[in-house]
Amino acid sequence: MAEQGEETLGEIPVVARLSLGSERLTLYFTTTRIIVAHLSKRGVGSPAMGSFFGWISGAVEDIFRGGKESVTRRGLKLSTPEGILAADKDNFAIKYEEVVSVDVNLREPLPRFTILTRNEKLVFTTRVRRQVLVDLLRKVLDSKVTVI
Numbered sequence: 001m002a003e004q005g006e007e008t009l010g011e012i013p014v015v016a017r018l019s020l021g022s023e024r025l026t027l028y029f030t031t032t033r034i035i036v037a038h039l040s041k042r043g044v045g046s047p048a049m050g051s052f053f054g055w056i057s058g059a060v061e062d063i064f065r066g067g068k069e070s071v072t073r074r075g076l077k078l079s080t081p082e083g084i085l086a087a088d089k090d091n092f093a094i095k096y097e098e099v100v101s102v103d104v105n106l107r108e109p110l111p112r113f114t115i116l117t118r119n120e121k122l123v124f125t126t127r128v129r130r131q132v133l134v135d136l137l138r139k140v141l142d143s144k145v146t147v148i
Contacts, residue, residue, distance in 0.1 A: 005031070006030050006031050006032055006033075006081050007030060007031055007081075008028055008029070008030050008081060009029045009030060009031060009136070009139065009140065010028075010029045010136045010139075011026050011027065011028045011029065012026070012027045012029075012126055012128050012132075012133060012136065013025075013026050013039075013126060013127070013128065014026070014027055014124035014125065014126045015124065015125050015126070016122065016123065016124055017123065017125075023038065023039075024039040025037060025038055025039060025124070026039060027124070028081065028084055029136055029139075029140050030081050032095060032096065033081075033093045033094055033095045033096060034093065034094045034096070034099075034115070034140075035081055035084050035085060035091065035092075035093050036091060036092050036093070036094070036122075037084050037087065037088065037091045038088045038090045038091055081093075094115070094117055096140060096141060098117045098118050098119075099115060099116070099117055099141055099144055100116045100117060100118060100144070101115075101116045101144050101145075101146065102114065102115050102116070102137055102141055102144055102145045102146070103116075103146050103148070104133065104134060104137065104145060104146065104147045104148070105148050106130050106134075106147060106148065107148065108125070110125045110126065110127060111125065111126055111128070111130050111133050112124070112125050113126075113133065113137070134147055
C-alpha cells in the first residue's frame, strides 16, 4: 500500500545473478521503500549449452524481447509506486526499516552492492556511475551504507 505522499526519489537499473542466468531489474527508491521491478530474465532456457551458445541465445533474446522491455520500462517510469508494484506479479517492495545493511563494492569493474534485509540477501551489479549509486543509497539509507 502506498504511503501518503510517497514519491519516487530515483531509480537504478541492475542485474541480479541467478543460478541459471541473470535477471534485469530496476530498483525504484521512494520516500519509504525500495521497489524491485522485474524487466527480464536471460539465459535460463539453456544452461548446458556453454558460453558461446549462451551468448548467441542472449543476442537472439535481445532482438525479440528488447521492444517489450522498452515498453515495460516506459510504462513503469510514468507510473506511481503502486503502479510499479502492480506491473508484474513478481515485483515487490522492501521498507527501509527492514534493511539491515548495504555493502557497496566499487573495486569491481561494475559496481556491486548487497542489500541485507531481515529475511534475505540481494546482490546486484549496475552500470550506473559509481557516485550516483552511492549518493542515492546514502540519501535513503544513510548509516546503513558501507562503501569499499
